[in-house]
Amino acid sequence: MAGADGGRKSPVDVPSMTLQERKCRITQLRDLFIFWHWNMWNTETNDTASSYTVTAPLAEEDAKIGRTEAEHKFRNRETWSGKFEFFLSCLGYCVGFGNIWRFPFLVYRNGGGAFLIPYIIFLSLCGIPLVLMEMAMGQFSSLTAIHLFGKFSPLFKGVGYSMAIISFFVCIYYNTIMSWVIYYLYSSFSWVLPWTVCDPAWASAKCFALNHTAHPINLSLTNVTLVRNNGESSVGLDKEDRMQIPASEEFWNRHVLRLSTGIDETGSLRPELLLCLAIAWISVFLCSFKGIRASGKVVYVTATCPFIMLIVLLIRGCTLPGAMQGIWLFLCPDFSRLKDFHVWIDAAMQIFYAMAPGWGGLLSFASYNDFHVNVYRYGVAIPIVNFFTSMLCGFSVFSVVGFLAHQSDTPVDHVVAQGPGLTFIAYPEALSQLPFAPAWAVLFFLTLFTIGIDSQFGMFETFLSAICDEFRFLRKYRGTFTALSCLVLFLLGMICVTEGGMYWVQIIDWYCAFMTLMIICIVECVLIGYIYGADRFRRDIALMIGHPICAFWSISWKYLTLATIASILFFNFYFQTPIVYEGYVFPKWSVAVGWTLAVSSSLPIPIYAVWKLSRSPEATLLRRISANIRCRPEYGPLLSVNRQAYLKDLALCPPNFPARRRPEEDDLSAEGEPLSPVFPLVQSTAILIPQPQR
Incomplete structure (x- = not known):
């Protein structure tokens, strides 16, 4: 009622x-x-x-x-002014010093053209899938490393911190290499290149200039005499066996580095290199303090000029006598080398250093994209372009190395050196034999500078953007935070421009990144493949680009890529070799420091997971x-x-x-x-x- x-x-x-x-x-x-x-x-x-x-x-x-x-x-939040800026920034970030001095030597040492077989396999199974995955994650969420993983999988937010720490560590020694490049670039502005003469200020009694008239060299241990018309070289012999040492090598070791006898003897600071290191960090600051809006304009020059310069160097190199012999030795396949497991490990490691998966840089760059940019196209194209860039570098380097071997009447394998030796000894020595040698030297080291500044900016931007996105109050003070970060990294890098600095560069380069990169990529594959869902992730990509992508990528992320990375990590530990530089075996305490760096960059992953579970x-x-x-x-x-x-x-x-x-x-x-x-x-x-x- x-x-x-x-x-x-x-x-x-x-x-x-x-x-x-x-x-x-x-x-x-x-x-x-x-x-x-x-x-x-x-x-x-x-x-x-x-x-x-x-x-x-x-x-x-x-x-x-x-x-x-x-x-x-x-x-x-800033975004790229255009798609081409994003493409050039990613390409400049991936193409680094390793393309110039590491990839050509690995190809030559590991069977020439045969080495390309494992390299292309790992490129297909690891490089492209991981690059596409990270780019898609960044573009889909518009978040950088730390913030993204905090929302994508709160338990593994430490992955973002590990990415930032790796970039921070590598920035310390990468700009040291930039300081060497700047010093050589400055030294190239001279009518007589300083590494072509034996200056009494730094040359030893064994120093000889390659372009001087030769005389016989008696080698007491091997009882061999080498006679040439226009110079002699003993590059292929151990230092203690040599009667004479090329001026380019003496200039590098005794003048530029003033290399001490070991890491135990740090020695004094090198004032010239310290100044060059400061110039390198000022350059990075000027590219970074305004964010990607400013750096996006810089890459139009720094990312395109290296390709033009490398093509010019290749064309010039191919016109030199002995160039074809050098290129042939670079590509000549030796399929028997594929039986050596170290060849496969070298190919896999080069993929992770060249394509930069797990570093966080590609993820950060993609986070500044418009939502509907075709990330699938760029995720596939950038690794492929990077591969052809490495081949271009190999042709350019070995054409000139073949010319040097021809000029010195020495086998090519006695001329080829790994790492900095190829870039700062063999190649400058070859350029010194050309007409207008200073101009070619300026062109070469300017190419190295533009290649290095792009990669350094990418790593530094990864660190900056991750920290600024996590602690948003820093966005108001980005310029100040950028300047302070550059100053701190400059101070930390001072140990690398001492007389024992080369040994510290080798320690950081050898230990700081590779193990953590493997762990990061494994975690990413597990999260995408089994927690978030590979098919769901493919739908996210389809939502961005407007059409579905092949189911192969789901299979790759869940099974192929994950199994490949886990195998690489296992066998890398199983076949672990001690670090050696130019015959110098590092003491145990320095190896312990290296492992401390390796562990410290991966510790945020388990530490943050435990902290998150406890709360x-x-x-x-x-x-x-x-x-x-x-x-x-x-x-x-x-x-x-x-x-x-x-x-x-x-x-x-x-x-x-x-x-x-x-x-x-x-x-x-x-x-x-x-x-x-x-x-x-x-x-x-x-x-x-x-x-x-x-």
Whole structure:
């Protein structure tokens, strides 16, 4: 019977709600209002997917409720001014000193053309899939390493920290190599190249100039006499067996480096190299302090000039006598070398150093892309272009090395050197034999400088962007933070420009990155293949580029790439060889320092995982892992216009989310805070909200 209240139910008839349920209901209404309001704002301001200013999250608390513009409209995040800037930046980042001095020597030492077989196999199984994976993750989320993994898999946020630490360590010694290049570039501006003469200020009694008239050399240990018309070389002999040493080698070891007898004798600072190191860091600062908007313009010069210069050097080299012999020895296949497992390890290691998967740089660069850039095209094209660039470097180097062997009447294998020796001894010595030698020397070292500055900027930007995105208050002070970072890295790099600096460069280069890179890539494959879902990740890529990609990539990420990387890591440890430089065996304490660097760059992964699990409110360990290993609801496209399409795709083909737990646990986040249910709410209502009329 209706009462005086007109038939309305008494308050006592309404089912009571707990305080937690009321909070969740209020949060739902708030999220729905914010989503609709900013959809209207987004339409009125014509914020389309082609916009080049993308807003970033304002705070972690706001990010939990959906990542639309409502939460972060006051924070802007830069993007590339054009697709070509992104392509050139990635290409310049991948093409580094290793393409010049490491790849050609590895090809020559490991069977010539036969070495290309394992290299192409690892390029197909590891290089391209990993590059595509990291680029797609960065572009899809518009986040850099630390922030991305914090949302993609909170348990493995330490992967982002490891990427930043690796880039930080490598920046220390990479600019030391830049300082050597700058010093040689400065020395090339002379009518007489300093490494062509034996200057009494630094030359020993064994020094000889290659372009001087030769006389017989008696080698007491081997009882062999070498006679040539225009000079002699004993490059292929041990130092203690030599009667004479080329001026280019003496200039490098006794003048530029003033190399001490071992890492135990650090010696004094080299003032010239210290000044060149300062110039290198000033150059990096000028490229970085304004962000990618400024550096994107720089790469038009620094990323294109090396290709032009390498082609010029190759054309000139091919016109020299002996050039074809050098190129033939570079490519001549020796298939018997494929039986040696070290050949396969060298090929795999070169992929990770040349293609840069696991470093975080490609991920960071792609995060500045527009959402609908064809990341699939660039993810495949950049590794392939990098491979052909390495081949171009090999042809350029060995054409000149063949000429040097012809001029010195020495076998090519006595001329070829690994690493810095090829770049700072053999190649400059060959250039000194050309007409207008100073001009060719300037061209060569200018090529090295442009190659190095791009790679150094990429690693430094990876570190900067990861830290600035994680600690957002630093964005206001990016210039100051960039300057302080350059200063700290400059001070840390001072040990590398001492008389024992070369040994420290070898230690950092040998230990700091490779093991951690393997671990990072394994974690990425596991997360994509088995936690997030390889097919779901392919749908994300299809959402960005407008068409599906081949199912091969799912198979690769889940099985082929993962198994290949795990095998490389295992066999690399099994066949581990001690570090040696020019016959010098490093003492045990220096090897311990190297392993400390290797472990320190990978420690953030387990440390952060343990810390995250310890803070999780779930009752059991398995529930804590399940709650923290999967992506957060706020992971996804940044702009709401792209997020709507993403949520629609999820509604049509929803992922497997963690099973429902106890009621008191359902509404708690990993941090124990009330969890906004905006994700399922918006998933079911976002595409139904009417858009306001203009």
